[in-house]
Amino acid sequence: MRVLAVGPSRWVLALFGLLCLLGQHLFMHHLGGAGLDLPFNASTWLFIGAMLAAGAFTLRPVLVTSGLWWCLLLGAVLLWLPFFYPHAEATRMQALPRLLGLSGGLLFYLILQQCRFNALQRRWLLCLLLGLATLQMLFGLVQFFALPADNWFRFNTGIRLPYGIFMQRNVMSSFVGSGVLLALYLLVMMRGGRSQWLIWLWCVSAAVMGIVLVLLLQSRAGLYSLMAGLLLLVPVCWLRLSTRPQRWLLLAMVIFGLGAGLVLLLQADLHRRMLEVYGELGVRYEIWITTLGLIARHFWLGVGYGGFEPAYYAEAARLLTAGGPVPQMPGGLHHPHNEILLWLAEGGVVTLLAWLLWAWGLCSLLRHLPWSERLALVALCLPLFGHLMSEYPFGHSSVHWLWLLVLLWFFDSQYGRGRLLYGMSVWPGQTLLLVIGLATVLYMATGLQTAYQLTHFERGRFSDERRLAAVWNPWFWQDRRELYRHSARLEAALASGDSQGLDAYLAWSTPMIARLPRTSLLSNHLLALSAVGREQEAHTLAGRLRQEYPHDRQFSTGALVAVKDKLAAGEAPRVYRRLSQPVGSATYYQDWYFAGD
Incomplete structure (x- = not known):
């Protein structure tokens, strides 16, 4: 030490x-x-x-x-260059x-x-990463097996998706899958010393726990990338292990983890949902198709950093008007479920060059590695890269970004020039x-x-x-605080008939909905327009929103008439005080979130 x-x-x-x-x-x-x-x-x-x-x-x-x-x-x-594009001025700060x-x-x-760092210190950094993953695995197992229905974490035990600290099962799955593969890599790299059997016990336990959790989490990206990583890494481990019992123990560990996970799925009655989840791509396919069309239309300069959300809904409305299929969208689609597509849609061709440059640098590093280390590096990065193609992992979890950097540095420091x-x-x-x-x-x-x-x-x-x-x-959390303050002023202006207060709210919300077209903000904006007597603007905006949010009833003609009737009767229509409804981490929220909006 x-x-x-x-x-x-x-x-x-x-x-x-x-x-x-x-x-x-x-x-x-x-x-x-x-x-x-x-x-x-x-x-x-x-x-x-x-x-x-x-x-x-x-x-x-x-x-x-x-x-x-x-x-x-x-x-x-x-990637910094598109931040200074003139057409991104209204939304760039979000990026x-x-x-x-x-x-x-x-x-x-x-x-x-x-x-x-010397060789021992470099290995200890990987061991610390595995310690981080192990603790999250234990947290996930406690969530699945031990937490009561009424728990301090407000974990919804009825849904039983153990998402750890991340509050989102896909993020937890890619993180745990990375931990499984890192455990296998350390299993064959950390040799010698009197504590070797303790390291073996730790790595084997972490790998088994991780495989079980990935199956329980039912994430396509997490499971597929873990399976691909195992196919790359297990042969490397098999060749590096010195004795036949060690090799068969490795194989038995993987088989036991897969078997235990499947048995728990069947006992918890989660296998039906698993068949549905892995059987179809769901809404992501339509999002990707629409985003690719958006990229093609704005290939050179992009729609501007931070402008994906309003640009996507405008593109969806255009497709709907042209008769194309548009999926039902939530009121806060701030990424296209693919981090590379997000950069391309917002930054244009410059971001494509940046990603190609990164790929070239990674390939250059791989060329200097022994063939077994090449397989190991690719395998260790697969859960993160797989999640990158179906979600927004580095935006949701900073530790994913930290994990990737440490892995790249580890191989770069040993074998890079x-x-x-x-x-x-x-x-x-x-x-x-x-x-x-x-x-x-x-x-x-x-x-x-x-x-x-x-x-x-x-x-x-x-x-x-x-x-x-x-x-x-x-x-x-500046946007949240601003919404708290202005929604309270909107309620007061509606109650007192203060036209200046309504105009002040509209002056704030007009640029806000241009960069953050969330349904709560849009509904409040329509309400203020109706209350101040700007009916034509309200109907024009509502008509556009019915195209961009075809499944949202609060923008329908009947909803606008109901709001107008309430205002005429002196009643207070609903004013939203939350920026958006929870997406992804919805199982975390229970009665307190949705009450009293």
């Missing part, structure tokens, strides 16, 4: 271990969403910020880089967290390179990293406090105004 605590990199290693074994597992009630709307992502970035600040002291006049890192950096620079997360990840990758930059001045880089790291820690820490206050404000039926006044970070 003494060798793990040598040099300034020990603080980076310690903070990484603290994140994996504690920080990533702290649960906090929240309001759903993606990115920093989810508290566990803020926790991840809080620790990454601390590691960036600690990593400032690892900088030396000789900077360590690699060909893969330069490809990642150039690709990131290309800023995504770009900052990308840039922060590359800084973290660079810090790992400057730490100059390192490059040294001489004559670098240390203090400017140290100052910059300290400022970025400490600012990230401060922003995320105050953001968690803001998330806590706003969550309890909603859970208290929007009655305790002291929660809003107690917020430390006004930029965290």
Whole structure:
């Protein structure tokens, strides 16, 4: 253990271990969403910020880089270019967290390179990742088997999909699948020493638990990518294991995990849903087809960063008018269930070049690996890449992005062709990293406090105004806070007939619905238009919304007439105070979310 605590990199290693074994597992009630709307992502970035600040002291006049890192950096620079396109001005800020997360990840990758970890330290980073996955597996098993119906986590035991800290089964499935494959890789890599049997026991247990959980989670992307990863990795493990009993134990472990998962599916009566889930693509197919049409129409410049949601609904309305099939869409489709398609739709051809550059850098790294390590790297990344093609994993879970970066760095540091930059001045880089790291820690820490206050404000039926006044970070969850404030003013203006208050609400909501066409915001906007007497605008907007949301009754002609009658009778129509209905993490919400809207 003494060798793990040598040099300034020990603080980076310690903070990484603290994140994996504690920080990533702290649960906090929240309001759903993606990115920093989810508290566990803020926790991840809080620790990454601390590691960036600690990593400032690892900088030396000789900077360590690699060909893969330069490809990642150039690709990131290309992805920043569409942010400055003029036609993205109205919506670009919605993509800023995504770009900052990308840039922060590359800084973290660079810090790992400057730490100059030895072979033991590099293996310990992988062991910490497996520890992170193991704890989440245990959390998932407790959710499935042990939690009572009335539990503090508000986990819906009736649905019984153990999604861990992630609150979304597909995200949990790809993460657990990555843990299974990492356990198998460590099984054959961590050799020697008196504690080898403990490592074997840990890896075998984690792999079996993970296989069971992936089957219980019933995620297509998670199961298919795990099966493909096993097909690539098991032969490598079979050849590397030195004795026949070890090989047969590996095979028995995989078979036992698959068998146990299937038996639990049958006993829990989940197999019928499994057949339905794996038998058809569902709504994703129509979303992909519509998004590909959107990309073809805006191939060169894209629709603008942050503009996918309004552009998609406009494209869906165009297809509906032309007689094409358009699926029923939720009121908050902020990604096309494919992260690559999201970048292409919003950024155009430049983003395509960036992804091709990243693919070229990864292929260059693979060329320098032994054939067994090539299979291992591809297998370890398959759950993440498979999820990338069907969801928005890096936007939903920051630890997925962190996991991928550590895996790439591990193989790059061992087999990549390192490059040294001489004559670098240390203090400017140290100052910059300290400022970025400490600012990230401060922003995320105050953001968690803001998330806590706003969550309890909603859970208290929007009655305790002291929660809003107690917020430390006004930029965290800013759209939610703005909606709270303006919806309250809208209710007051409707009750008192204040036309100036209604005009003030419309001045705020007009640019808001242009970039966030959520059904709650659109309904409030229609209500304000009707109350202020702008009937023609209300009917024109409602007609467009009936095309873009053909299955939503609140935009129908009858609903508008009912709103008008209530206003004429002096009654108060419904004003929405939530940004959107929960999607994906809906099993987390129970009575308190939907009551008192």
